[in-house]
Amino acid sequence: MKVKFIFLVALGVLFVSCKTTEKAAQTAVQPAAKSKGTETVQKIEIAEDAEYSRSVSALSGTKVSYDDFQRDKAAILTVIADLDKSMKNRDYNLWRSYLTPGSISYWNNKFNLQVIATKLPKKGLTLRNLGDYFTHVFIPSRIDRKVNEIRYIAPSEVKAVEVQDNKDIIYYEFEKIDGRWLVKLPTL
Structure with missing residues (x-):
């Protein structure tokens, strides 16, 4: 019975530690993803602005x-x-x-x-x-x-x-x- 109890406690600790590590990894990755997403959005906006400029450049007045x-x-x-x-x-x-x-x-x-x-x-x-x-x-x-x-x-x-x-x-x-x-x- 003692062995079963120790086994269940060890399994629980292992389970909790893996879940905590997973959350920590997600938290660490998320800011990088947001930063990368913002950078991508900025590049898209710059490209769209350049396209808009090319598109209207022949208009005069x-x-x-x-x-x-x-x-x-x-x-x-x-x-x-x-x-x-x-x-x-x-x-x-x-x-x-x-x-x-x-x-x-x-x-x-x-x-x-x-x-x-x-x-x-x-x-x-x-x-x-x-x-x-x-x-x-x-x-x-x-x-x-x-x-x-x-x-x-x-x-x-x-x-x-x-x-x-x-x-x-x-x-x-x-x-x-x-x-x-x-x-x-x-x-x-």
């Missing part, structure tokens, strides 16, 4: 607030996600719903389609309508591209870019019409 920049970027990235879905699913109607009226009008013009067809890598291709433009021009030039920043041209006009080696690769131009960001297709 007008300002876009940081909050507006954040909202616009989020909205544009959402549109780009839908455009990616439309390309992967070849969903012309979804894609068309994100085009500016001017883009639809311009690229429905048969002359413009004929001119762009001559500039495509695939020779002899005939573009008859906006659906052909979607299939043969838009999708090949933008599918699986990664947009990570925006650049304001004006408060209601933005270029969506991928930054590579300090260079902007422009994949989309957007125009805000009636509160919606719509794709403004490039013209000849």
Whole structure:
């Protein structure tokens, strides 16, 4: 009985000491984690400030607030996600719903389609309508591209870019019409 009692006491001491050590280790690690987290947050804030500065640098005379920049970027990235879905699913109607009226009008013009067809890598291709433009021009030039920043041209006009080696690769131009960001297709 004495042996059982001593064994239980020793087991209890061992259990309590391990738990205490575990708590001490957690306490010692936590301040370091908080410090590291604060440092990470500061680095993110600096990067976001630099991105904001790059994004609004072309604006002259007008300002876009940081909050507006954040909202616009989020909205544009959402549109780009839908455009990616439309390309992967070849969903012309979804894609068309994100085009500016001017883009639809311009690229429905048969002359413009004929001119762009001559500039495509695939020779002899005939573009008859906006659906052909979607299939043969838009999708090949933008599918699986990664947009990570925006650049304001004006408060209601933005270029969506991928930054590579300090260079902007422009994949989309957007125009805000009636509160919606719509794709403004490039013209000849």
